Amino acid sequence: MSRSEALSDLMQQIFTHDESGRSVPCVNPKLSTWWLSEDVETQEAAALACTTCPALHDCRTYVDEWLEVGGVWAARIPATKGRHARDLLAGGGSR
Numbered sequence: 001m002s003r004s005e006a007l008s009d010l011m012q013q014i015f016t017h018d019e020s021g022r023s024v025p026c027v028n029p030k031l032s033t034w035w036l037s038e039d040v041e042t043q044e045a046a047a048l049a050c051t052t053c054p055a056l057h058d059c060r061t062y063v064d065e066w067l068e069v070g071g072v073w074a075a076r077i078p079a080t081k082g083r084h085a086r087d088l089l090a091g092g093g094s095r
């Protein structure tokens with residue numbers, strides 16, 4: 001499966017959850033800017049919200065296979081200069 005196919009599958013999972021009333025935080029119009037924020041505290045809030053997401057497992061599977069360097073994905077806060085990416089699911093340690 002190509003990256004674009006894997007991303008398309010993940011997006012389908014996200015919208016299926018959301019349309020079924022299982023809220024996916026990063027597609028909530030009131031919150032969605034958090035996932036692309038440059039502000040570390042906002043990124044942490046996004047990553048914490050990820051831990052409640054019904055698509056978290058599928059999102060983690062996708063991002064483990066297809067590294068995404070920008071934004072928060074699957075409760076992982078992106079690395080910035082002088083700092084490693086942090087994983088809230090792994091207790092905030094570096095990866």
Ligand code: SF4
Nearest residue numbers: 026050053056059074
């Ligand atoms: S785990 Fe986080 S980034 Fe992934 S779909 Fe859910 S809210 Fe979005």
